[in-house]
Amino acid sequence: MAEPLLFQDSLWEEYALLEVADVVVDVDAPDLQPTYSYRIPDPLLNRIAPGVCVHVPFHGREVLGYVLERRQIALDDPLCSKLKSVIGIVADAVSINEEQLHLVRWMSEHYVCDLLSAIRCVAPPILVNKVETFVRLTDPNLRGFDVAGSVPQAHLVETLHHLGGDSELGELKDAANLSSFPAAYAALLRKGVITEERLVQRAKVVGKKRKAYLLGAAADTLDAGRRSPQQQRLLHALVEWTAKTTEPMPADELLRRADASAASLRGLAEKNLVQSVDIIVHRAPVAAPKERTVAPVLTPGQAQAADALRDALNHDQAQTVLLFGVTASGKTEVYLDAIAHCLALGRSAIVLVPEIALTAQVVDVFLGRFGEQVAVLHSKLSEGERHDEWRRMQEGKARIVVGARSAIFAPVNNVGLIVLDEEHESSYKQEKMPRYHARDLAWERAQFSRATLLLGSATPSLETFSQSEGVGRVEMRQRIDNRPLPTVQVVDLRDEFKQHKALFSHALIDAMGARLAHKQQTILFLNRRGYAQFVLCRDCGWVAKCPNCAVSLAFHAYARSLKCHHCEYTGRAPQACPDCGGAKVKAFGIGTEKVEEEVSKYFPSARVARMDRDTTSQKGAHTRLIRDFRMGDYDILIGTQMVAKGLDFPNVTLVGVVSADTAINMPDFRAAERTFQLLTQVAGRAGRGVTPGEVIIQTFSPDHYAVQAATHQDYEAFYRQEIEFRRELKYPPFARFVNLICADINERTASERANRLATALEGTAPREIEIIGPSAAPLARLKNQFRFHVAMRIPLGIEPSGIVRNALLGLPLSDRLSISIDIDPLSMA
DNA sequence: AGCACGCCGACT
DNA sequence: GTCGGCGTGCTC
Numbered sequence: 132m133a134e135p136l137l138f139q140d141s142l143w144e145e146y147a148l149l150e151v152a153d154v155v156v157d158v159d160a161p162d163l164q165p166t167y168s169y170r171i172p173d174p175l176l177n178r179i180a181p182g183v184c185v186h187v188p189f190h191g192r193e194v195l196g197y198v199l200e201r202r203q204i205a206l207d208d209p210l211c212s213k214l215k216s217v218i219g220i221v222a223d224a225v226s227i228n229e230e231q232l233h234l235v236r237w238m239s240e241h242y243v244c245d246l247l248s249a250i251r252c253v254a255p256p257i258l259v260n261k262v263e264t265f266v267r268l269t270d271p272n273l274r275g276f277d278v279a280g281s282v283p284q285a286h287l288v289e290t291l292h293h294l295g296g297d298s299e300l301g302e303l304k305d306a307a308n309l310s311s312f313p314a315a316y317a318a319l320l321r322k323g324v325i326t327e328e329r330l331v332q333r334a335k336v337v338g339k340k341r342k343a344y345l346l347g348a349a350a351d352t353l354d355a356g357r358r359s360p361q362q363q364r365l366l367h368a369l370v371e372w373t374a375k376t377t378e379p380m381p382a383d384e385l386l387r388r389a390d391a392s393a394a395s396l397r398g399l400a401e402k403n404l405v406q407s408v409d410i411i412v413h414r415a416p417v418a419a420p421k422e423r424t425v426a427p428v429l430t431p432g433q434a435q436a437a438d439a440l441r442d443a444l445n446h447d448q449a450q451t452v453l454l455f456g457v458t459a460s461g462k463t464e465v466y467l468d469a470i471a472h473c474l475a476l477g478r479s480a481i482v483l484v485p486e487i488a489l490t491a492q493v494v495d496v497f498l499g500r501f502g503e504q505v506a507v508l509h510s511k512l513s514e515g516e517r518h519d520e521w522r523r524m525q526e527g528k529a530r531i532v533v534g535a536r537s538a539i540f541a542p543v544n545n546v547g548l549i550v551l552d553e554e555h556e557s558s559y560k561q562e563k564m565p566r567y568h569a570r571d572l573a574w575e576r577a578q579f580s581r582a583t584l585l586l587g588s589a590t591p592s593l594e595t596f597s598q599s600e601g602v603g604r605v606e607m608r609q610r611i612d613n614r615p616l617p618t619v620q621v622v623d624l625r626d627e628f629k630q631h632k633a634l635f636s637h638a639l640i641d642a643m644g645a646r647l648a649h650k651q652q653t654i655l656f657l658n659r660r661g662y663a664q665f666v667l668c669r670d671c672g673w674v675a676k677c678p679n680c681a682v683s684l685a686f687h688a689y690a691r692s693l694k695c696h697h698c699e700y701t702g703r704a705p706q707a708c709p710d711c712g713g714a715k716v717k718a719f720g721i722g723t724e725k726v727e728e729e730v731s732k733y734f735p736s737a738r739v740a741r742m743d744r745d746t747t748s749q750k751g752a753h754t755r756l757i758r759d760f761r762m763g764d765y766d767i768l769i770g771t772q773m774v775a776k777g778l779d780f781p782n783v784t785l786v787g788v789v790s791a792d793t794a795i796n797m798p799d800f801r802a803a804e805r806t807f808q809l810l811t812q813v814a815g816r817a818g819r820g821v822t823p824g825e826v827i828i829q830t831f832s833p834d835h836y837a838v839q840a841a842t843h844q845d846y847e848a849f850y851r852q853e854i855e856f857r858r859e860l861k862y863p864p865f866a867r868f869v870n871l872i873c874a875d876i877n878e879r880t881a882s883e884r885a886n887r888l889a890t891a892l893e894g895t896a897p898r899e900i901e902i903i904g905p906s907a908a909p910l911a912r913l914k915n916q917f918r919f920h921v922a923m924r925i926p927l928g929i930e931p932s933g934i935v936r937n938a939l940l941g942l943p944l945s946d947r948l949s950i951s952i953d954i955d956p957l958s959m960a
Numbered sequence: 961a962g963c964a965c966g967c968c969g970a971c972t
Numbered sequence: 973g974t975c976g977g978c979g980t981g982c983t984c
Contacts, residue, residue, distance in 0.1 A: 151984090160961050160983080167984040190983035191963055213984050283975085315975095317964095 148203035151210075152179050152217055154196040155246045156189050161948050165239075165246050166199050170216040182232045184221040184254075195221060197250050199232070225255050228544055233579045234572055243935050243952050244565035252565065253540035255521050267297030269326045278324060283315035288324060342407055343379035344369060344396070349403040362399055364389035369405060379408050424499040426467065432607040433461050437468040439605045440585065444472050444547060449578040453554075453599040454587040456607030457616065457844065458815025459779075462587045463493065465607075466550050467500050469585060470531060474504070478547025478582075479530040483569055485556035485776065487511070487535045491754050492779065493552070497533050508534030508541055536561060536569045539576065546580045549573045553776065554586035554595055555808055557957050566953045570595075589815060589846070590808040593857060594864045596850055610819075617786070617817040617824030619842045623833045624790075634721060634729045639787045639827045643730075647737055647766055651822065652782045655730070655769045656813045657723050657789040660696070660743040662688035664720025666704065670713035675705070681912035686718040687745065688728070698914045726769050726789055734767075742770035775813035781820030786813055791830035791838055798909070799958060800862045803837040807849050810841035861924065863955070869923045869931045870953040872908060873946075878917040882907075884946050885919035891938040892921060900925050900934060909960040922959060931955075 153166040169187050171179050179185070183198045204210060227235070231253045238249040268291055275289030290307045291298060298306070319325045346369055358366065368389040372380040386396060399405045429437055436454060443452055456462045470480045482497065484490040487509035497505050506520045506529035523529040524542045532541040536559055539549070551559065551570055559569040570586070577584040586595055610616065622636040635643075646653045665683040666675040675684040677695035684693035686704060693702045708716050727741045740746075740756055747753040753773075760768050761780055768774060768783075794806040810828060818824020830838055840849030858865050871888060875881035885905035892902050901924040908918035925931050931954050939947050 154984080156983085158961065158983080163961095163983075169984060187984080189962095192983090210984075215984060 147206050149206055149208075149211060149214075150176060151202060151204055151214065152185070152198045153200040153202065154185060154187055154217075155199050155250055156187065156194050156196040157247065158189060158194055159247075162944055167196075168204075168210060168214060170214045171201075172216050175217060175220065178220055179217060182227045182229060184225045184227075186218040186221055188215045188218060193218065197227065197254065199236075199246065227253055228542060230544070230546060230576055230580055231540055231542060234540060234576060237575050238565055238567055238572070241571075241930075241932050242565040242567055242954055243932050243939070248565055252537065252567070253542075255518065255542075266291065266300055266303055266325050268292065269323055271296040273324065278319075284319055284324075287315050287319060291325065342382040342409065344382060344385055344400075345379045345406045345408060346370065346373055347400070347403040347406040358399075359395060361389065361391040361395040365391045365396055365399060366404065382407075422499075423502055424496075426471070426500070427464065429464060429468065430461060430609070430611060432456075432609050433465050433468075436465045436605040436607055439603065440465065440469040440583065441472045443583045443603060444469065444476060446583075447581050449574075449581050449584070450603060451574065451577070451584045451586060451599070452603035452605060453591060453595055454585055454605050454607070455591060455596075455599070455846075456587070456589060457610060458589045458812065459610045459614065459819045460589070460607040461611045462552070462607070463496055466552070466585070466587065467496070469548055469550070469583075470501070473548040473583075474501075474530060476547055478545045479543035480532070480548040480550070481538060481541055481543065481546055481573075481576075482531065482533045482550040482552065483538055483559070483573065484533065484535065484552045485558045487533075490552075492757075494533050497531065501531050504529055505531045505533060506541070508532055508538040510535065510537065539569045539572045546576060546582045548583050548585060549577055550585045550587065552587050554588045555590055555592040556776075560957050564951055566951070566956075568955065571955075590811045591846075593804060593850065593853060596846075597854060597864050614818060614821075615823050616844050617814055617826045619814060619826040619828065619844070621833045621838060621842050622827060622829045624829050624831045627829075634726060634789060635733070635787075636827070636829055639829065640733060642785050642825060642827055643734065643767070643787065646785045647734060649784075650766075651784040652760070652763070652765070652780060653767045653785040653787065654774050654780075654783055654813070654816050655726055655767060655787045655789055656771075656774055657721065657726055657769070658771050658793045658809065659685075659720070659722045660724070660745055660771055661685035661694065661722035662724035662728075663718030663722055666693065666716060666718050668708035668710060668713055669715035669717055671708060671711040673708050673710040673716075675702075679912070679915040681910060685722065688724050689745070697910065721790070723769050723771060730767055730769065737767055738765045739767045739769065740765040742768060742773050744771070744773075747773070772809065774816065775809055778816060779819055780816065782822075783816055784818060784820075784822045784824050786817040786824065786826045788813060788826070788828040788830075791828050792832060795830075795832055795835055795837065799960075800857075800860070801957070803835070803849075803853060803856075806835070807837040807841050807853075810838065811844060811846070814841065814844065866927060867925045867931055867954075868956055868959075869925060869935060870920055870956040870959055871922070871935070872918055872920045872951040872953065873949065874913070874916040874918045874951065875949065876916055881917040882919045884949065885921055887942060887946060888938065888950060889921045891941045892923065892934070895937040895941065896923070896934050897929070900929070920959070 150171040151168045152171050153168050155166055156163070167189070179198055179201060181198050181200055185196055185198055187194060187196050235246065235249040235253055238244060238252065239246045268288065273288060274292055275285040278285045278288050287307050291303060294303065294306060365385065368385055369380055382396070386393065396405070400407050440452060443450055454462055454465060466482065470482070473480045484493055487494065487507070494507060506524050508520055512520070520529070521542055524532060527544065530543060532538050532543055534541065551573055554570060561567050573584050576582065591599070620638060622638050624636070627636045643653050663686040666686050667673070675693050676682070677684055677698065677700050679700055680695055680697045682695065682697055684695055684702065687694050691704055693704050694700070705716060707714050723741055723743050727739055730737065730739050740760060742756050747756065757778065759765065763782065788810060791806060791810060794809055795802055797805070814826040817826050828838065828842065832838060836852045837849060840846070857863065873881045873884035873888060875884065889902060889905040896902065903922040903924065905919055905921045908920040911918055923931070923934065925934065935952055939950070
């Protein structure tokens, strides 16, 4: 209870408070304050709240911004003299909700990024819109010679007159072509000769316009008999429609039902028998299927998991549940059940999938079950599509969001469930600033909204699994219909090589032959695209290198070119060595193209498809490949990681891993984890139908624990060994890393920055923090930039962002702005 | 990034 | 005085 106010009026004046809004302004300046404060004018007092998009004056201009905070300040606060007022609220529901705002604050704090870049992650694209200034002559009849002022002023007035008396500021400036434009303009404004008006340029996309029709004013006199047959049918169809609803009838619908031409409809409109109106239709990025699917009866394993989740959802408390289910155990059905329950509780759900393009089938399942309640969100949407999906979510029409990483920011309200499918996937980490991890944000959002975070995987990340022991973990150890896990055979390439040097072992060739004979399908996996890894001159040792990156170029036989796998560089493959002129330029190291060629040698009649970045760059190519393979158009599918993830091909009974070694030998402490995940996932593509599956893994390291554990599909065995390794060497999850990258076109600039950064860290970071570097980054040059980095190992319990912030404080602005900050990096490269 | 402000030199 | 060119530093 507040004390009654006993102040006298005079005192009250003195202690009166001013309502202000702290606003993050949309200005790209390197050294702005986090927020600027503005007075809230009386008419807006009830409408200005955190998250609202406003229109504010800023250094003589008008800019857009988001309200971060509302507060009151005393009238005698020195700030008061500086305060300007909020001009207005930007219309059209572009504000962000409090759940999103929470994520903005958290990102800025924990990933050490400015509020504006955090807001740009969550806000709709309206922020890119500019404020335009329109100028007009106060007296439209005024001419240049009327102006009592300088020649430039007169010229300006005359120019404006020629433009019709009003103009957009930029246009006027161009048309006037005056070097002294600002001064003359200001003078005229001061004298009141010209007036200006500032308008926010409206979003270009507000929904797509479509023609629709109502019965026209003259319709009651309709004498249908005298119209043409087409027009009679049109009127009939429209009368029928109008009997049921007051909504206008979409033109395409009307024309289809009446089987009439657009011309005949236009004829009716001219006679006022029908009235045409524009309706706004919302583009659907994915077509909702015509018929809904019904939830199937859950298997005992699924039912148990589903019960646990309903329980969790009923608790109305933030919690994490790991759904640890073997490949093909039917996790999607469990998600669907949980979502249905979440909706029944009146809340929304967010479903994150690793890469939406690769998961079109998952999206279809969601659309089939929940129809138009599903919104889809990912980076490939057009601006218009994104806008429409935003609208549907904000209006509560779509309460389920399926999307890639950034869908964690979806503008739905009251989230009750967040699903991360394949939670171990590295695509949940954004690799540019701000380098956020969707799993961390998901947990943050879940806590804020008291939601359940459901992490699904057959091969959970070490971080997740180690934490799940104390909290919820639901296991599904059986495949659907009790189908057996595939049998896995490891082929030791060291032995095999003694017999014959070939890409495929005898075992793999025999197995492939058998599949062809039985009309079953095979997937061959190799995590490297192109024909060969690098090109080397056997005479002088020359290797083809990328001119922009510190890597060798891969040979692509199909395009007959050398390609860099890190930048866009493509060059011609040389016939002779450019260094010594020798002819012994040879390609080494196998890629998917080479695999494809070999398969055709062994099985000339086999129908072979290859799926990697090179064959799926065209829009829709990926979906087509998957569909055709599932339809049985191909016998063998060769591919990179793309074929490993989440695909469901019932007729695939053999999976061959051409080489498990590419991942094992990466110089990264997560190499074993990645290898295990990849092998287990790709093995999981086999035997998803009625026929049991077989997996053959070829490797030079058959005894490696990641290979061994994958062979037995034994996650826990892998986990026990890997977690010990991490504990001993103080790797995550037993410590946290931070990677700070200094990149610049100039090598010295980059390295000096890294040096200054390391010095600053040594001066500010507590002793228990281990500073690694400065040193050249593993990828020392990338896209024409030299890269140096400083890494830190930080004991648990110390917040990394604070350490980084402190060190950055002492650095020059130019350094600070160019350092890329990676908290909890997935890779140091 | 913009944009204003202030200082100075040229010109009415 | 007045205008215009340019460098510096601030933006509620």
